[in-house]
Amino acid sequence: MLLSRVWFLVLAAAAIVGLSTALLARGVINREQVGFVDEQLRRDRFGSEMLLKLDARARIDALSPIAADSAIREGVRGKHGDGQEGGKALRERLRSMNQQLEELRADILIAVDADGVIVAQEGRRAARAGAGLGKVPLVARALSGFLGDDVWIYDGQVYRMAARPIIDRGAYVGAIVHAQKLDAVLAQRMSERLGGPTVGFFFRDKVLASYAPTDKPGAPTPPELAAQLTAARADERLKRGERTDPLELAGRGRVVFSLVAGSASTAEVGYMVARSYTTLPTPFAIFDQAKKEDVDALPKLTLGLALLGLFLVAMGIMYLERDRPLAIFRAQVDKIAEGKAEELELAHLIRQHRKIGESIHKAIDTMVAQGGGSRHKPKANLDEILGPAPDNLTSSAFSFGGEQSSAVATAPQPVALPPPTSPGGAARMPPPPAPAKPPPAPLKAQPAPNLDEKSVALRLDTLGSLAKPSNGNAGYATPDEEAHFREVFSKFVKLREQCGEATSDLTYERFLGTLQKHRDQILQSRPEARGVRFTVYEKEGRAALKAAPRKA
């Protein structure tokens, strides 16, 4: 079962590695997603700056035809008040020219004279008499000959501003000031050109305008952006005019904040760009994220082969460690059931089955003992069969069974058996037979020692090797004897079979050795005998042998 355990360990390790990989992959993927969005936002901020700068330039340039318009130059030079007749004409001219700007059309278009006083303005009510903008840096610079842009908070609104000087007859006679609201239209234009982020403008803690793309499911919403305004305004980088680090939007998006370029930056006017990202809530969510091409790219054949290989390894291990040992165990049990074996061959069983076998043996022993019998049939132990060779014997009888009824006069010297080497047979090793003193003939049958097959074979070998003839006839057989021994063996085997006794462990060589040993012992005790004859007979349902010396 070692392989099975190792296999289960391998499978558990593989499962843990797989789960860990999935969890790590989830974290890595989520972090990569966040990093990717942060990088996108960094580019968005750069792109926003470029767009706003180009937008400012476009508005400045759009003022060129207005600043060069003769009617406007005349009107500014004439210093007509905004509410006066000349101012009204100038206002109409401004309106007309403003309409031509189309996308760059100003929400407020103002003409100021050389002192910065408002001469006419389009897009809001007529200015109060004498009201001016001459000290506002953008206008002051325009009146000095500079064109430029800025962002103002004007009338409670935030405007992108642009201004150009009006030059007439070689002198600066005034300036044109262009104002466009920082509104959702600009936010939408920026979002579309940046590729779909949510864009908004803020003034302190208030969102002025915003645009969330409708074709981007899950795009951050303006309220989500507004929720981060407090944190953004506390950011030292924002206060220095830099962009903030990306801020988290409820775990599903990131947003960066930046102040606008211009005066209003000091008043905390800025813009914000946000993008959403998708994270994996669980490792298994990766299956929902996978696309068809991802599935197509899987090495299906390799995975299939790996699956098959793992299955085969598991099946092989199951066969080696479960099915085959079980089959062996079952076969042995079947043998017992069929009477072909008396007990399990524990040496051939795996450890678990061996323990079960030992338990079975104990159970059988207990049951048989309770029934007054013995589980063991006599073994093919020829020593027991033949008994000790009598020293002074005219004939001896041998039989199988619990008692040995042979009339052996002399018993062989006890033989010290080596300890059993089979692990399964250790428990069943009988004690060596006690030294047999020359008993009064006839000897009583002794209980068959409880030897397993290996021990029996070993003992037979030992006995065979020790059975050296002490006289000249020892250790050989004449052709006549040979034929006799074979006949006896044949009859003995046949009778055992008839008695239902096992014969598989009975070999002629061992049988012969034992017969010779007994023959030799008899001949030693009866030197006048010419030989020994063995007779097979049945005694108490078991095969037995008799040995009788032949007279000279």
Add this chain to the structure above:
Amino acid sequence: MNRSVQSGRSAAPAVGMLLAMLVTSAATAVDVRGSVRSSEEPKSKGIEAIRAPYWQEWNGFIEPKKSSVDYPREVSAVLIGAAEMRDATSIALRDGTLLPSTIVVQHGTTLRIRNEDDFGHELYVPGLKGFDAVETSPGSTRTIQMEQTGVFELRDRLSPHVHATLHVVAKVTQVVSPNADGGFVFKDVAPGSYVVKVFRGRSEITATELEVANSKDIVLTAIALDSGAVRSKPGK
């Protein structure tokens, strides 16, 4: 007859002798005239902001106008004598900024700020109690009682370029702003001892002691703004 008064520590004895000669038996109110001048051409400033605008460039056709010191806006001349100024000090939000940007007010008096612009402002003074950011709509006037002496920065929450320096002093007789040429006049100055101070932003440019003793108008020597904040103690 106009007499000039030297300012500065070295001119004090001469001023004292001159003033003594001008004393007449009948003491009546006179005008005290003075002037400030700056020999340095102010540098053309761009838009001051945390983030500068994207574009600020010359138009390419005509040379830019040279800028000059805006005396009326930047400078305030103060006469300090026995009499106290009880009237409110009035300033204006005009042309998109505060006029003047150097404001001198006597402690305990009222500062009135009238918005003559076409758009609203939210003026405030950090650290000055009662001067929080409150909108002053076009055409309206905001009034603040000066209960704390010191030098403060007055700012606008909506228009960052709008800022001024507010000097709240213990005693003031008259406060005047120079004209575009730098000249200023303290009118109807009663005989007595005075100190003339000139402020520009946070700086007190000069402090000149003045003795008004007869009915003749007095002309002070021109005060150079570039000399820095020098306090003088002239004689009578």
